[in-house]
Amino acid sequence: MRLIASLTSPYARKVRIVLAEKKLDYKLELDDPWSATPAVLAHNPLGKVPCLLLEGGDALYDSRVIVEYVDTLSPLGRLIPERGRERAEVRTWEALADGLLDAAVGARMEMIWPARPEAQRCQPWIDRQLGKIDVSLAAMADHLGDKPWFSGLHLSLADIAVGCALGYLDFRYPAVVWRDRHPALARLMDKLSQRPSFQQTLPPTA
Template identity: 60%
Template sequence: MKLIGALNSPFVRKVRIVMAEKRLDYQFELEDVWNRDTIMKANPLGKVPCLVMEGGEAVFDSRVIVEYVDTLSPVGKLIPDRGRERTEVRTWEALADGVMEAAVLARLEQTWAGRSEAQRSAAWVSRQMDKVHASVAAMSQGLGDKAFCSGTHFSLADIAVGCALGYLDFRFAHIDWRSQYPNLEKLDAKLVQRQSFIDTKHPAG
């Protein structure tokens, strides 16, 4: 398998962590997402991550990829097969993905070179960051005093939340979520010690 992605993408990081936790071998191909001619050969949406199968078929959207990948190996089951537990884990993932999506959109509005300063919308950035702050607060409330997001076991929910918090540290370091939400800090401290998180940490700068 080949995973097409970018080191700065929190969604790519989520997939890479899942692949590592599942102990699956794959080729990682770095991609410039602005080079549409290249990425669109594999994914018509022009987005990463994109998983290319041995037969050339492409699987895209991080949620679809991680669900598929979790079925490839019995090692470290990350998504419950059915019922309320499965729904809980996928809802955590949706919440964390929402944080990442809003943060990415806010950063693009603030930094994209294709737009002048006069064209940037502070109102749009504020709207996206409101989603970030509300969702991080919801994460803290949902976590409570549990060891992991979905109870006592490490799951995709924790990977997604860890990637969301890691992206905030990477691109929005001024947000002091640790002092506001000590339970998230405690969870994050456990996650960043896992080799899968260490090996996929966002690059400096």
């Protein structure tokens, strides 16, 4: 398998962590989806990463589709329950974590995208996205509480997705002091940060 990704994409990081947790081999192909001619465009019409290329040339996207497929490739450490309420719960928390990322990425692009002049930047829209981050963090923290993991007694995709969202806030929004306000999430992130899969996929600092 070949994974087209960016080292700074939190969605791609989620896929890379799942691949590492499942102990599956793949070739990482780096691409910049914001360039004029991203390589991923040849495989994903949306021009977004991550994109997983399978033998035979078939392509899978987006991250939620990829991680669901990858989780079926090995019985080792299933990250998504096979059926029922537990499965829906894990996928719901993944959806909320991805939604937080959508808001964070959207707000950041509104603030820094070079093609938009400063006078055209919309602060109320940015504030609306930042508000989504705040309420999402509160919902995550309230659900986690004193539990060791988001769903069940073991690591699941819900924890990985939330960890990637929190990691992105650390990376792009260091002024958001979520640890002070949500100690339950801080405990979870401390635990996730000790896993090799999270350590090996940290975004570059420069």
